[in-house]
Amino acid sequence: MNSEYNFAYLDEQTKRMIRRALLKGVAIPGYQVPFASREMPMPYGWGTGGVQVTAACLTPDDTLKVIDQGADDTTNAVSIRKFFEKTAGVAVSDETAKATVIQTRHRIPERDLSENQIIVYQVPIPEPLRFLEPRETETRKMHALEEYGLMHVKLYEDIARHGHIATSYAYPVMIEGRYVMDPSPIPKFDNPKMEMAALQLFGAGREQRIYAVPPYTKVVSLDFEDYPFEKGGATQGCGLCDAQDSYLDEMIMDDSGARMSVCSDSDYCRERRDAGYVGEMGVPQKTVTEDAA
Amino acid sequence: MQTQSLTGGFNDAPTASATAFRVVLDVMARPGKISEITGATPPAPLSIAAGTLLLTLCDPETPLWMASSFCSTDIKDWLRFHTGAPIVESRSEAMFALGSWAELSPITEFAIGTPEYPDRSATLIVEMDALTDSGTILRGPGIKDTAELSLPEVAAFQGNAGLFPLGLDFFFTSGNRIAALPRTTKLGG
Amino acid sequence: MYVAVKGGEKAIDNAHAWLDELRRGDTDIPEMSIAQIRSQLALSVDRVMAEGSLYDPDLAALAIKQSRGDLIEAIFLIRAYRTTLPRFGGSAPIKTADMACMRRISATFKDVPGGQVLGPTFDYTHRLLDFKLAAEGVPSKAEKAGVVGDEVKPHITDFLNQEGLIQTEPGSDATPPDLTREPLELPASRALRLQALTRGDEGFVLGMGYSTQRGYGRNHAFVGELRIGDVAVEMEIPELGFSVEIAEIEVSECETVNQFAGSKTEPPQFTRGYGLVFGQSERKAISMALLDRALRWKELGEDNSDSPAQDEEFVLYHCDNIQATGFVEHIKLPHYVDFQAELELVRTLRKEATEANAQREAAK
Numbered sequence: 001m002n003s004e005y006n007f008a009y010l011d012e013q014t015k016r017m018i019r020r021a022l023l024k025g026v027a028i029p030g031y032q033v034p035f036a037s038r039e040m041p042m043p044y045g046w047g048t049g050g051v052q053v054t055a056a057c058l059t060p061d062d063t064l065k066v067i068d069q070g071a072d073d074t075t076n077a078v079s080i081r082k083f084f085e086k087t088a089g090v091a092v093s094d095e096t097a098k099a100t101v102i103q104t105r106h107r108i109p110e111r112d113l114s115e116n117q118i119i120v121y122q123v124p125i126p127e128p129l130r131f132l133e134p135r136e137t138e139t140r141k142m143h144a145l146e147e148y149g150l151m152h153v154k155l156y157e158d159i160a161r162h163g164h165i166a167t168s169y170a171y172p173v174m175i176e177g178r179y180v181m182d183p184s185p186i187p188k189f190d191n192p193k194m195e196m197a198a199l200q201l202f203g204a205g206r207e208q209r210i211y212a213v214p215p216y217t218k219v220v221s222l223d224f225e226d227y228p229f230e231k232g233g234a235t236q237g238c239g240l241c242d243a244q245d246s247y248l249d250e251m252i253m254d255d256s257g258a259r260m261s262v263c264s265d266s267d268y269c270r271e272r273r274d275a276g277y278v279g280e281m282g283v284p285q286k287t288v289t290e291d292a293a
Numbered sequence: 294m295q296t297q298s299l300t301g302g303f304n305d306a307p308t309a310s311a312t313a314f315r316v317v318l319d320v321m322a323r324p325g326k327i328s329e330i331t332g333a334t335p336p337a338p339l340s341i342a343a344g345t346l347l348l349t350l351c352d353p354e355t356p357l358w359m360a361s362s363f364c365s366t367d368i369k370d371w372l373r374f375h376t377g378a379p380i381v382e383s384r385s386e387a388m389f390a391l392g393s394w395a396e397l398s399p400i401t402e403f404a405i406g407t408p409e410y411p412d413r414s415a416t417l418i419v420e421m422d423a424l425t426d427s428g429t430i431l432r433g434p435g436i437k438d439t440a441e442l443s444l445p446e447v448a449a450f451q452g453n454a455g456l457f458p459l460g461l462d463f464f465f466t467s468g469n470r471i472a473a474l475p476r477t478t479k480l481g482g
Numbered sequence: 483m484y485v486a487v488k489g490g491e492k493a494i495d496n497a498h499a500w501l502d503e504l505r506r507g508d509t510d511i512p513e514m515s516i517a518q519i520r521s522q523l524a525l526s527v528d529r530v531m532a533e534g535s536l537y538d539p540d541l542a543a544l545a546i547k548q549s550r551g552d553l554i555e556a557i558f559l560i561r562a563y564r565t566t567l568p569r570f571g572g573s574a575p576i577k578t579a580d581m582a583c584m585r586r587i588s589a590t591f592k593d594v595p596g597g598q599v600l601g602p603t604f605d606y607t608h609r610l611l612d613f614k615l616a617a618e619g620v621p622s623k624a625e626k627a628g629v630v631g632d633e634v635k636p637h638i639t640d641f642l643n644q645e646g647l648i649q650t651e652p653g654s655d656a657t658p659p660d661l662t663r664e665p666l667e668l669p670a671s672r673a674l675r676l677q678a679l680t681r682g683d684e685g686f687v688l689g690m691g692y693s694t695q696r697g698y699g700r701n702h703a704f705v706g707e708l709r710i711g712d713v714a715v716e717m718e719i720p721e722l723g724f725s726v727e728i729a730e731i732e733v734s735e736c737e738t739v740n741q742f743a744g745s746k747t748e749p750p751q752f753t754r755g756y757g758l759v760f761g762q763s764e765r766k767a768i769s770m771a772l773l774d775r776a777l778r779w780k781e782l783g784e785d786n787s788d789s790p791a792q793d794e795e796f797v798l799y800h801c802d803n804i805q806a807t808g809f810v811e812h813i814k815l816p817h818y819v820d821f822q823a824e825l826e827l828v829r830t831l832r833k834e835a836t837e838a839n840a841q842r843e844a845a846k
Binding site: 020026027033060140217 | 311352412437462
């Protein structure tokens with residue numbers, strides 16, 4: 001651990017400020033608590049909000065997992081994980097089951113999270129109404145008055161035009177029947193997972209907002225009686241582990257444009273391959289390791 | 294200032310407060326859950342749990358209201374030295390308030406936030422003789438089915454929950470034990 | 483057979499090593515020292531200090547060196563460093579009236595007590611490349627005795643004030659809000675707006691100020707005074723009961739004098755716009771004053787012409803270049819997952835549209 005910096009980088013006063021905001025966030029699920037976000041040593045848009053929330057939550061006993069697009073080896077996930085290894089000296093792991101704190105960008109792991117876990121989401125634009133109304137002064141009023149008609153109108157216009165709600169990620173949710181909330185840019189496939197046993201914390205650094213969803217809180221994806229919410233997702237199995245229930249990333253394999261779909265959650269895929277599952281284009285796990293070495 | 298004001302703080306503030314905060318966050322996220330929290334050794338009659346909680350969350354930016362039974366010079370000096378929190382006379386200015394339930398009641402003067410900023414509300418720390426997981430039945434966010442907690446009364450908390458999304462949030466402390474009750478929790482039945 | 487792409491960690495390390503190599507450049511050429519940057523690229527240093535909100539020329543010079551001369555990157559380094567610094571307290575307001583001016587000009591009066599002091603300005607240089615510099619020519623010696631800080635130069639707007647011709651700004655002993663410690667809340671006080679503008683991006687503030695001159699929230703500004711020089715920073719030490727000078731800093735200050743037609747309750751009067759920036763940066767100070775004045779429309783009971791420069795929320799939310807560069811550039815980070823979701827949606831919509839068309843064709 002690097003002793004030139006305080007434990008988990010932030011100074012104590014900053015952490016207290018973030019911690020107070022987190023507690024109010026938990027007490028008012030889905031409400032965006034303003035907080036005095038600090039400049040972090042990584043740029044805005046790289047997860048400064050998530051990093052500040054994680055820094056305020058980490059203890060020396062934690063095991064941290066960081067994912068971006070579902071994977072632990074994405075460059076930004078690597079960079080954030082290294083940051084906390086250096087500044088907080090915490091243990092890290094790729095294994096979802098072993099982690100006590102998971103920081104994520106754009107995905108919820110496939111494996112169910114448990115009561116002793118916290119998941120921290122990196123959020124670019126926390127305001128679900130922002131693209132309907134650019135003014136903060138207005139959207140704040142709309143939340144205060146529970147005036148969410150505009151959002152329903154937008155979704156309904158989609159249906160009128162496309163026959164579908166044309167929002168495929170960052171799909172708005174209603175928390176505990178009160179606040180409309182942006183779940184961060186996770187695919188809507190992940191929305192149903194948000195009613196979970198773990199505590200969910202959301203940090204938006206540039207926009208200076210923190211919000212939370214406590215465990216077992218009601219999270220409803222906005223929809224209409226005649227157009228119920230559908231989580232979507234791929235129709236085939238993972239090319240490597242044959243998972244049928246997982247969110248898949250599509251990859252272009254060669255110049256002719258051949259495609260392959262594999263689990264976006266790299267740990268879930270590994271776990272399945274370790275257990276002996278093999279997809280259409282995969283090979284038993286042992287061989288892959290030898291080839292890769 | 295007595296020398297005892299200078300002692301009884303966190304041994305290693307960054308890690309002690311991090312560990313304490315995780316307990317605090319966990320109990321707030323799971324209303325009714327009772328956990329142990331340690332780190333500070335405050336002057337009596339302030340409990341270890343309440344003392345640790347105050348050191349974890351308070352600083353010069355958090356006006357603190359204290360009931361008279363906790364307003365001894367020892368406690369005030371200890372809090373001033375370790376947190377720097379301004380101690381306020383008026384309940385409406387307080388971000389945190391500390392006292393027994395009888396002293397904190399009636400709770401109507403504490404800030405409950407505004408419709409645009411419901412987070413600008415006070416957090417009350419209720420010192421209890423005992424804290425057990427039996428008594429009032431709790432439901433709501435953070436609770437799988439139901440939980441139970443030995444609340445000092447029901448009506449005031451029901452009234453507070455009725456203000457949602459405005460309202461107060463509560464911690465209950467006793468010895469080294471802590472539990473919480475956010476405004477979202479529904480009581481009884 | 484497919485093997486998942488690994489090695490993000492190694493790629494990052496290698497990228498950093500390469501970056502460091504390029505930063506140093508050709509090793510046959512002597513390395514630049516912090517002192518050289520500080521003294522010879524002083525205006526870059528000033529900009530980094532101003533927008534980094536940290537007055538430390540050596541650290542700013544280091545940041546410029548580390549960032550290969552990318553000033554926004556250097557500002558970012560300074561901001562990230564600044565945020566870790568403990569706060570010991572607030573200084574007393576600096577007294578710019580007591581400034582030791584190296585430059586002080588007024589566009590509103592030909593001559594004023596204290597005089598017009600041109601100082602080291604680019605204003606009247608001919609912008610011709612000076613090839614002597616390429617040959618490392620010897621600098622000229624300036625005649626400047628008796629100019630710098632020889633006397634206290636009163637603010638020019640004070641003279642207008644003697645006749646009540648210019649609005650008096652209300653004084654306040656209240657501690658101003660701190661943008662770096664509290665989240666921005668709207669509507670913002672003028673103190674908070676000025677704070678945001680002084681650390682705002684020079685290009686953004688310049689463009690916004692310019693737009694007011696071209697009719698988007700026009701406010702008919704004259705540069706009442708522009709002054710650059712050193713001021714003392716004093717801090718009250720409660721234990722001592724008086725304030726102590728802790729530093730001297732260089733600042734640029736601009737006060738504009740603007741028309742105001744008067745309202746039902748106020749007779750016609752001049753009003754002010756204000757700009758104050760660390761170091762020598764009169765472009766920024768003047769732009770800031772224009773923008774400050776434009777943002778005051780509500781307080782002065784003027785019409786809102788829906789101009790960007792009058793829109794507090796628009797200006798304050800977009801003037802910070804560290805926020806802006808981060809968010810603009812973050813779209814280069816992976817978005818596979820969201821893109822995949824969009825891909826599926828577009829495929830579904832296209833499939834349905836094609837089928838619908840086919841059915842229509844068949845029905846013909």
